[in-house]
Amino acid sequence: MRRAAAAALLLATLSGAASAEEALTVCLEEDVPPLSMKRGKEGAGFDLEVARRVAALLGRPLRVQWYETEADPDSQPDRQVNALLSDGKCDLAGGYPLAARALGRPMAERAKLPDFDGARPEDRRRWVALGTLVPTPAYRAGAIGVVMAPGKPAPQFRHLAELQGLRIGVEEKTLPDAIVTHYRGGMLLGTVTHVTAGRPLFEGLARGDYDAVVVELHRYDAWRARHPDSGLTLTEYRHPIAFNFGFVGLSTAAPLVQAAGAAVTRMREAGELPAIAERTGLTYAPPQVPEVTPPLRTAALRDD
Known part of the structure; x- marks a missing residue:
């Protein structure tokens, strides 16, 4: 109760510092269903x-700066988001992974901007001096x-080892790929199919190319929304490794980040986030402790 009261007081104090006419501009990715999606002039999704x-709790109208990062697994979206903030394109960025390596002062001094709404040709050639990123508390x-293939039962199990003998699909160069690859010395690799990131993972599962896939839950939610009759089944298993996501801003805008953080804390305390997830078609997972994930070690991938 004390934490909620303190957050409410901070929220009231800091939100009053900005004019009610001044929009809160938040950077969001434009095609990450069901988290954030731009559809014409409108938008949808959990992060949105x-x-x-948050904008309503701060007493400010919301403006969204839509952007798109590269699908290449070797791209550096944390630097691109930093560039958007450092170039003044937005006040906060939502849906940002609260990982230690992606926060604070970046290793690079400069980065280029990603594609964003309203970008001019010269924007893609500019280098932006990067700032220091600070986070709000996490909101998911x-x-x-x-996820199991059509016709396959959804067994109740506690460890991935119980999938041994099943054909497993996983997207290459992803965290699920790293987990499956290192799990118990590679015990699952004999029946693993690696696929490129995107629709092929679920298309193959729907065809029966494999029996199960290991995947981030929001990816399954996006597939389910497009293919409600696909027959895929989500099990209750959750791997213990899960990055938190929240808002980030520049350290030079610390009062605003604090105010947004107080709003997130209020939403968490009031139980608002699961309800928003249900409305937007997201399988909700609450934030984990610690709020900011330290660098992962290979040993953490070897068991569950």
Whole structure:
């Protein structure tokens, strides 16, 4: 109760510092269903609804700066988001992974901007001096689970070892890939199929190319929304490794980040986030402790 009261007091104090006419501009990715999606002039998704609620609690209208990062697994979206903030394109960025390596002062001094709404040709050539990123409390965790093929039962199990003998699909160069690859010395690798990131993972599962996939839950939610009759089944298994996601801003805008953080804390205390997730079609996973995930060691991938 004391924490909630302190957050409410901080929220009231800091939100009053900005004019009610001044929009809160939040950077969101434009095609990450069901988290954030731009559809014409409108938008949808869990991250967008959370941003709207935060803006409302701050007493400010919301403006969204849509952007798109590269699909290449070797790209550096943390630097691109930093560039957007450092170039003044937005006040906060939502849906940002609260990982130690992606916060604080970046290793690079400069970065280029990603594609964003309203970008001019010269914007893609500019280098932006990067700032220091500071986070709000998290508003969700990016949980990893197991989805079964049509006609396959959804067994109740506690460890991935119980999938031994089944054909497993996983997207290459992802955290689920690293988990499956290192799990118990590679005990699952004999029946693993690696696929490129995107629709092929679920298309193959729907065809019966494999029996199960290990994947981030929001990816399954996106597939389910497009293919409600696919027959895929989400199990109750959740891997213990799960990065938290929240808002980030520049350290030079610390009062605003604090105010947004107080709004997130209020939403968490009031139980608002699961309800927003249900409305937007997201399988909700609450934030984990610690709020900021330290660098992962290979040993953490070897068991569950």
